[in-house]
Amino acid sequence: MKRFVLKSWMPLALLASPITMLAQQNKIVKSITVKGKVQFRDPRTKEQKIWLMKESLVGKPTAVDSCLLKEDNSFTFTLKQDHQGVYSIDALHWDHATFWSDADVKVSMRGYDTARYKVKVPHYNYVEGSYDNNFVNMSVLNSELNYRRMIDEYNMQYYAKKSTDSAFNHYLETRTVYNPLSKDFETRQEILIRSYQDRPVAIYAIRGMAGTEAGEKYDRALSMLDVLIGKYPWLTEAKDLKKNIIFNMEQAQKLKAGKPMPSISYPTPGGQLANLEKYKGKYLLVDFWASWCGPCRQAIPKVKELYETYKEKGFAVVSISIDTDEKAWRKAMKDENMPWEQMLSSNKDETMKTFQFSGIPTLYLVDPEGNIINKYTGFTDEAHEKIENAIKNKEKAPKAVRSASMSSF
Incomplete structure (x- = not known):
């Protein structure tokens, strides 16, 4: 009977692979290729346009490039940047995909909504990219599933109240939910954040963590940003986000009950x-x-x-x-x-x-x-x-x- 011996260099090689990968991702990436394909064109217009957007995380995204779909519904961008960050693809103003720009990415998108009744509900698009990009993939999926479940529950409650089915109404009002909607989302997001909290891409989730009240979540968000600012000096988005979080808390205090309503025009x-x-x-x-x-x-x-x-x-x-x-x-x-x-x-x-x-x-x-x-x-x-x-x-x-x-x- 033959005996198989696992040589000592094999596990070392396996362990070195992700370490090498992460070390490479600490480098500033100046250029990547963004490739994609759209399944459905917009039949209402001849111009089938795709936009490449830079997400600021504190305000409106900025268009950095655009192109027309090719005959085979594909598109390609060469993205030049100072450093990697969060970008998105806007397909025909109907479909979107978000990614982290530290490596080439590839995505297949639905494009135009071919349903008879059109509603711009998010359509999930998985973007093939780097290790860090998977954080964006999973965060986007978590948010979109949470949004869809929220709409489902809202509609169920809304139409149940119009219904004459008293048993169903009683069930909705008295049921015990194993994991409430908000808790379900927070649990999944917490695992993601803990897995990536020292990676620069974590900034994508930190923007929604702090809230506008002083407390544990607020302090944690600022602490995580301080770590990213110290570890990745090139990540200017972290500095901007920290300023924005502090501003939002200060502004929210001005809108507390008892405060004067701000002037408008x-x-x-x-x-x-x-x-x-x-x-x-x-x-x-x-x-x-x-x-x-x-x-x-x-x-x-x-x-x-x-x-x-x-x-x-x-x-x-x-x-x-x-x-x-x-x-x-x-x-x-x-x-x-x-x-x-x-x-x-x-x-x-x-x-x-x-x-x-x-x-x-x-x-x-x-x-x-x-x-x-x-x-x-x-x-x-x-x-x-x-x-x-x-x-x-x-x-x-x-x-x-x-x-x-x-x-x-």
Whole structure:
């Protein structure tokens, strides 16, 4: 019987492979090739365009290159850069893929949505690339699965309430969920972050870790950024992100209950600039929304109920859209027929930064003195009840945290 001997050099060679790989990835990469293919073209236009975008992680992405699809639906970019970072591919303004630019990448994308009813729900695209790029792949998948599950659960609850099936409604209201939606996402993301926390690509996840409240998560995010800044001096995005996280916390403190509502000046449908000063003396609900936002549109009938019930009792509503397509905004206003003042943000990103929201609808309830009573993310039944009670009971913003340092509207 033959005996097989594992020679000592074999495991050493196997162990050296990932170490060598990681050492190579610490080097600054100045140029890579980005290749891809799109399955479906956009039949509405002759120009089939692809954009290569640089993600700043603190604001809007910037287009660094573009090209037209070739006859075989393929595209190629040669990316020149100072150092590796987070980039994305925008295919026909319908499909997207995100990657880390420390090695050549390759991706197959769906492109145009061929479904009869088109909704720009994220379509997951796996990008072939480096070891670090897999962190982006898994993070994107985690986020998109979380988003889809959130929509599924929201729709299930929404239509269940319209249903006459009392047993199903009772089940939804009383069921015990083994792993709630937010916890499921956080658990998966935590494992990813712990696996890559000392790699430069971890910056892709840190941007969503800190929040705007001092505490363990906030401190951890800044600590991780300090490690990346020290270990990778070329990673300028880490320095910018740290500044942005600190700014967001400081700005969020200015929007606490009891603080004055920030001043604004946005155009109305007629083109005139409007602000909120005229609403002094009334309870004001400021609703940030957009034409493409399903939950925003579903909330409008409920806001109308509040408005019709309390408009003669000192209650007003102002809707501020973050649409970038003015025609879509005007069409949505016509379709929804909202009987209160409408405004259009002149800069979506600045508005979201000023009022510290990433999802819509986001609503602020302001008391007659111009101070914030509360902020609501999503127009839930609980939000509806709290707004109604505040008006009925003539609540005022908490006095303990008011500050005269910020001008109110």
